[in-house]
Amino acid sequence: DAGVIQSPRHEVTEMGQEVTLRCKPISGHDYLFWYRQTMMRGLELLIYFNNNVPIDDSGMPEDRFSAKMPNASFSTLKIQPSEPRDSAVYFCASSLSPGETQYFGPGTRLLVL
Amino acid sequence: SQKIEQNSEALNIQEGKTATLTCNYTNYSPAYLQWYRQDPGRGPVFLLLIRENEKEKRKERLKVTFDTTLKQSLFHITASQPADSATYLCALDGAGTGANNLFFGTGTRLTVIP
Numbered sequence: 001d002a003g004v005i006q007s008p009r010h011e012v013t014e015m016g017q018e019v020t021l022r023c024k025p026i027s028g029h030d031y032l033f034w035y036r037q038t039m040m041r042g043l044e045l046l047i048y049f050n051n052n053v054p055i056d057d058s059g060m061p062e063d064r065f066s067a068k069m070p071n072a073s074f075s076t077l078k079i080q081p082s083e084p085r086d087s088a089v090y091f092c093a094s095s096l097s098p099g100e101t102q103y104f105g106p107g108t109r110l111l112v113l
Numbered sequence: 114s115q116k117i118e119q120n121s122e123a124l125n126i127q128e129g130k131t132a133t134l135t136c137n138y139t140n141y142s143p144a145y146l147q148w149y150r151q152d153p154g155r156g157p158v159f160l161l162l163i164r165e166n167e168k169e170k171r172k173e174r175l176k177v178t179f180d181t182t183l184k185q186s187l188f189h190i191t192a193s194q195p196a197d198s199a200t201y202l203c204a205l206d207g208a209g210t211g212a213n214n215l216f217f218g219t220g221t222r223l224t225v226i227p
Contacts, residue, residue, distance in 0.1 A: 042219035056214065091156050098213040099206030101147065104156030
């Protein structure tokens with residue numbers, strides 16, 4: 001298996017633009033997680049899905065953030081409009097169950113100017 | 114409030130020595146605890162999982178202990194090598210919190226000096 005795949009790996013955009021991050025989980029994993037990592041706050045859970053259904057989105061910072069999982073092999077995290085404080089590395093992870101071993105993608109490094 | 118603290122942001126040790134990293138938590142009652150390794154520019158990679166009824170677990174040069182009374186886990190790397198240099202994260206499951214996911218510490222950056 002190729003592992004969790006994320007795209008793009010790097011994204012540089014200007015404030016106010018829409019940003020879409022993409023994730024393909026490991027086949028057969030029922031759980032998909034979106035995290036944000038910064039030096040100040042470490043790894044923060046934004047939202048997670050079970051069988052394509054959002055279960056806990058309490059970590060989504062505000063309405064500018066939205067996430068979807070239209071099918072078992074694809075998820076998106078969208079920021080609209082983006083702000084400089086959104087600059088971070090965004091990770092997608094998948095697992096067979098929510099509290100056990102998670103497999104992370106390589107991350108998307110986002111810079112909002 | 115709930116908190117996961119890892120002993121220090123950075124730890125430098127000499128090659129061949131044992132590195133010991135600490136993970137302390139408050140207001141959690143995890144059923145298990147995990148350790149991950151993260152290299153620069155990459156996502157965390159799972160290393161070890163230890164359950165609440167296990168005192169110690171080993172994998173090659175790695176050893177993890179879990180003391181639910183002290184609310185602490187220790188992560189040891191014996192005979193450390195420069196290739197062990199990375200950031201190490203501990204993670205707890207959300208048992209008892211009402212949440213069904215993992216909670217991560219902020220990590221300790223380990224540098225093994227040749």
